[in-house]
Amino acid sequence: MERVRLDRLNGMLDEVLRTNGFYRRKLEGRVASPLGGPEPLSGLPFTTKQELVDDQLRTPPFGSDLTYPLERYVRVHQTSGTTGRPMYWLDTEASWDWWGECWRTVLEAAGVGPEDRIFFPFSFGPFVGFWSGWEGARKVGALAISGGGQTTQQRLKSLVDYGATVLVCTPTYALHMAAEAQRAGMDLARDSAVRVTVHAGEPGASIASTKQRIEEAWGARCFDHTGATEIGAFGFACEGPSGAVHVNEDEFIAEVVDPESCEPLPDGERGELVLTNLGRVGSPVIRYRTGDLVEPRRGPCACGRDSLVLNGGVLGRVDDMVVVRGVNVFPSAVEGIVRKFPEVEEFRVDVLRTDGLAELKVTLEPAAAGNSVGLGEGVTESIRDNLHIRPVVEVVAPGTLPRFELKARRFFRS
Numbered sequence: 001m002e003r004v005r006l007d008r009l010n011g012m013l014d015e016v017l018r019t020n021g022f023y024r025r026k027l028e029g030r031v032a033s034p035l036g037g038p039e040p041l042s043g044l045p046f047t048t049k050q051e052l053v054d055d056q057l058r059t060p061p062f063g064s065d066l067t068y069p070l071e072r073y074v075r076v077h078q079t080s081g082t083t084g085r086p087m088y089w090l091d092t093e094a095s096w097d098w099w100g101e102c103w104r105t106v107l108e109a110a111g112v113g114p115e116d117r118i119f120f121p122f123s124f125g126p127f128v129g130f131w132s133g134w135e136g137a138r139k140v141g142a143l144a145i146s147g148g149g150q151t152t153q154q155r156l157k158s159l160v161d162y163g164a165t166v167l168v169c170t171p172t173y174a175l176h177m178a179a180e181a182q183r184a185g186m187d188l189a190r191d192s193a194v195r196v197t198v199h200a201g202e203p204g205a206s207i208a209s210t211k212q213r214i215e216e217a218w219g220a221r222c223f224d225h226t227g228a229t230e231i232g233a234f235g236f237a238c239e240g241p242s243g244a245v246h247v248n249e250d251e252f253i254a255e256v257v258d259p260e261s262c263e264p265l266p267d268g269e270r271g272e273l274v275l276t277n278l279g280r281v282g283s284p285v286i287r288y289r290t291g292d293l294v295e296p297r298r299g300p301c302a303c304g305r306d307s308l309v310l311n312g313g314v315l316g317r318v319d320d321m322v323v324v325r326g327v328n329v330f331p332s333a334v335e336g337i338v339r340k341f342p343e344v345e346e347f348r349v350d351v352l353r354t355d356g357l358a359e360l361k362v363t364l365e366p367a368a369a370g371n372s373v374g375l376g377e378g379v380t381e382s383i384r385d386n387l388h389i390r391p392v393v394e395v396v397a398p399g400t401l402p403r404f405e406l407k408a409r410r411f412f413r414s
Contacts, residue, residue, distance in 0.1 A: 005253060008278045009041075010034040015281055021064035022055055023286060039264075041253060041276060046262065047288045052230065053085050062088050067282050077128035079229045080407050089128070089229050090283050096135070098251070098279035099128075102233035103136025105248050109236040110196050110223040112166050114141035119164035119194075121147035121155045121173060127406055128229045129200055133168050136233075142166070152180045160192050167197040171204030171214060171222075172408040178217035179345050179367060189219025200225040201407045203332050205237070206245060206313030209339035224313045226292075231285055232277050235310060240303035245313040251279050254308050255287070256296045259318045270295045272318050273310075293318050293330070320411065322351050324358045324389050331411045334362065337382050343367060343375050346401040351413045352392075360391040365401045 013031060016023050030044055056063035066073075073090040080086065091099065112118065118137045122130035124146075137144035145162050147155040156177060159167070167174060174197055181188050188194065197220050199205035205214070205224035214222045224245050226235030234252045237243045247254045255274040256265050265271040273292045277284055295311040316330040323329070331349065338347050345367040352359045364379060366372045376393040383391050402409075 001249065005249070005278065006035065006040055009253065009276070012278060012281050012284060013286075016067050016284060016286075020067040020284075021059075022052075023065065023284070025064075026051075027286075041255070041287055042264075044287055046274065047285055049087075049230070049289070049291065052087055052285075056087060057085075062090055065283050065285075066090065067284070068092060073282065075131070076126070077131065077229055078126045080127065087230060091280070092282035095280040095282045099132045099232060100135035100139045101279070102227075102248060102251055103132050104139035105250075106133075106198065106225050106233055106236040107136050107140050107142070107166075109238050109246070110166075110198055110221070111239055112140055112142060112196060112198075116140075116142040116165045116196075117145060117163055117193075118142050118166040118168055119145045119147060119155075119159045119162070121150075121152075121159075121167070121169050121177065121405070123405065124148045129227070129406075132227075132233060133198075152177055153184065156181050156184070156186065159194070160186075163193045165193050165195050167194050167218070167220070169197075169199065170201040170404070170406060170408065171199040171210055172202060172404050173406075174199060174214050175210075175217065175345075176403050178214075182217075182367075188217060192218070194218050194220045196221050196223065198223045198225055200227060203314045203316060204335065204339075206243075207332055207336045207339065209336050211243070213339055213342070226310070226314050228290065231275055231288060231290065232280060234275055234277070235313070237313070238301060238303035238305060240301055242302065244301050244303070245310045246301070246305055247308040247310065249307045252277055254296075256294060257289075259293075265296075267296055267298050270315065273314075291318050292316075293320075322358055322413065324351070324360050327387060327389050329360065329387060329389065333387060334360075334383070335410075337386055338362065338364070338379060340382065341375065341379060343372070344379075345398070346403070347410060348401055349411045351411075353414055360389060362391050362393045363401065364393065364395045366395065366398060368398060 072092050075091040075096050078086045078088050204210040211222045223237040227233035235245050237245050253276040256271040259272040273290045273294045276286050293315045297309045300306050316332045343366045346365040348363040350361040372395045376395045380393045
């Protein structure tokens with residue numbers, strides 16, 4: 001596999017360095033072709049998101065990370081913009097087919113096949129996740145069902161009427177659909193045929209308490225998936241008992257580095273994930289600093305694969321960590337605690353500054369007004385016991401906090 005990856009890497013570089021303006025400038029004089037050795041990428045510079053954003057500002061609208069003339073490209077998508085200015089990303093026919101193959105890996109790892117009916121409760125917007133997952137459904141031969149242009153209630157009806165067996169959406173939206181179903185008197189575990197849910201866009205499906213809530217609400221097996229518009233669908237959860245998230249090393253070269261020094265880290269140490277995609281020659285990323293915090297592990301998995309495992313999936317963003325009263329706190333840790341309380345339907349976390357010190361405020365919205373008795377005290381105590389900080393907890397009326405179809409925004413800094 002390493003030899004195949006190296007051959008594909010060198011083939012991609014040969015093509016990219018001839019015509020791709022962004023990487024010609026970036027790698028000029030830095031690449032000894034062909035690359036070789038156990039760490040062929042180690043001498044090359046990293047690529048950052050800010051570089052790509054700046055490149056698109058200089059050469060609007062698509063930038064210069066394009067290996068071919070514009071007429072070769074058949075798809076355009078954009079990032080969510082939740083961490084800054086959105087980026088536009090183009091794909092050729094070949095790289096779009098590659099996207100579909102990467103999603104085939106995601107779906108097949110979750111046990112999805114031609115006998116399944118996959119429901120996609122997304123609008124037809126510029127977000128790549130819907131479109132690439134839709135293409136993946138075609139690759140596995142499953143029936144793809146669109147939930148675009150529908151309300152949540154209409155989607156629930158369509159999902160049941162069509163006999164959908166697989167749900168693909170963010171973990172937040174899966175829980176929102178379940179809450180709406182309960183209000184309508186539906187029991188999804190009983191009334192729907194869904195047996196598998198696949199989630200992306202947020203780390204929730206690898207957070208034990210969130211995953212448990214999804215599985216209990218839907219009566220289905222919950223699988224995580226990791227990817228990004230500018231990178232591709234790089235990670236998938238297996239059917240092993242732990243639901244480990246694997247990197248698709250057939251299509252990506254993964255490194256984990258210290259976010260400060262950029263030095264490589266050994267297995268088991270948390271660091272920033274760096275990826276190089278091998279099948280997106282038309283608009284590649286080489287040694288791309290994803291900003292994702294991961295904990296890598298090598299060795300055989302219970303599912304039989306020996307590809308790189310990310311313990312707990314993507315644990316969060318490297319720059320999401322805040323220091324509260326001397327304690328390092330990640331949003332995923334707070335979510336893991338809050339989701340243990342079944343009374344909580346939605347929540348929000350604010351990091352406030354008081355006299356120069358950070359303070360955590362957690363706003364809780366219960367599913368029903370009667371569920372709020374003792375809820376604030378219980379969450380306060382659990383956060384204090386697990387994270388060793390005392391938050392400010394406020395319980396608000398049902399329906400107060402916003403709902404999200406795609407990536408949820410729950411964490412804010414003042």
